[in-house]
Amino acid sequence: MTEDIPFKRKIRSFVRRSGRMTASQKRGLEELWPLFGIEFRDSILDFTTVFGRAAPTNIEIGFGMAENLIAVAKARPDENFIGIEVHDPGIGNALNQIEEFNLSNIRVIKHDAVEVLKRQISPHSLNSVCIFFPDPWHKNKHQKRRLINAEFADLLATKIKKDGHIYLATDWQDYAEQMLNVLNNNSHFNNLSEHNAYCERIEFRSLTKFEKRGQRLGHGVWELIFQRT
Ligand SMILES: C[S@@+](CC[C@H](N)C(=O)[O-])C[C@H]1O[C@@H](n2cnc3c(N)ncnc32)[C@H](O)[C@@H]1O
Numbered sequence: 001m002t003e004d005i006p007f008k009r010k011i012r013s014f015v016r017r018s019g020r021m022t023a024s025q026k027r028g029l030e031e032l033w034p035l036f037g038i039e040f041r042d043s044i045l046d047f048t049t050v051f052g053r054a055a056p057t058n059i060e061i062g063f064g065m066a067e068n069l070i071a072v073a074k075a076r077p078d079e080n081f082i083g084i085e086v087h088d089p090g091i092g093n094a095l096n097q098i099e100e101f102n103l104s105n106i107r108v109i110k111h112d113a114v115e116v117l118k119r120q121i122s123p124h125s126l127n128s129v130c131i132f133f134p135d136p137w138h139k140n141k142h143q144k145r146r147l148i149n150a151e152f153a154d155l156l157a158t159k160i161k162k163d164g165h166i167y168l169a170t171d172w173q174d175y176a177e178q179m180l181n182v183l184n185n186n187s188h189f190n191n192l193s194e195h196n197a198y199c200e201r202i203e204f205r206s207l208t209k210f211e212k213r214g215q216r217l218g219h220g221v222w223e224l225i226f227q228r229t
Pocket residue numbers: 013014061062063064065084085086087090111112113114131132133134135147208209210211
């Protein structure tokens with residue numbers, strides 16, 4: 001008789017939804033992926049090769065419809081941006097806009113950001129990581145799915161370079177408190193707010209469809225900035 005091999009199911013911070021795509025998003029995904037997409041692989045990326053130049057490189061995790069990713073890449077042409085998302089319509093949208101605005105400083109990866117960071121990003125190579133409105137998983141039994149926890153903070157600490165930044169925003173107070181607690185207790189990061197708590201609105205952060213919806217529902221927003229020591 002063969003022994004049962006224990007199989008540990010990964011807890012992920014997302015559920016893959018098929019999501020309806022517009023014809024344009026579909027076209028973007030099909031035609032532009034070969035130009036601006038990076039396949040997930042178990043091998044470290046060389047940013048200089050990927051972008052054809054050496055420049056500070058930033059990551060946005062869960063960029064949604066890419067409003068912020070595109071705006072920031074336009075505003076900072078001297079920096080590189082990698083967007084990581086698993087949601088096809090958003091990826092199609094990002095690719096279309098990269099083409100429309102002729103942005104050579106963005107690449108997109110369609111995979112779980114935790115694995116991308118672990119497998120494809122070299123140690124202490126990132127200028128910053130942005131995560132805006134990560135899925136809040138508000139039911140108690142789902143909170144283990146939240147992306148930002150102590151283990152993830154340790155992973156970020158291994159990938160962000162000295163003096164680099166983490167930028168976070170959420171409209172879910174309980175998750176904001178978890179983020180604050182996790183990062184205030186991580187010795188590799190300093191809280192850049194005045195009172196070791198939340199910051200004013202992150203100056204470069206764009207208003208997204210998701211945030212607009214929150215505003216209509218009267219949600220507050222909590223923002224955090226931490227610096228790698
Ligand atoms: C609530 S939405 C917010 C989207 C966007 N940041 C905004 O502000 O509109 C969270 C997004 O994070 C993505 N996401 C969640 N976990 C992820 C992961 N581990 N890797 C990549 N994307 C992830 C989801 O697919 C979803 O699009």
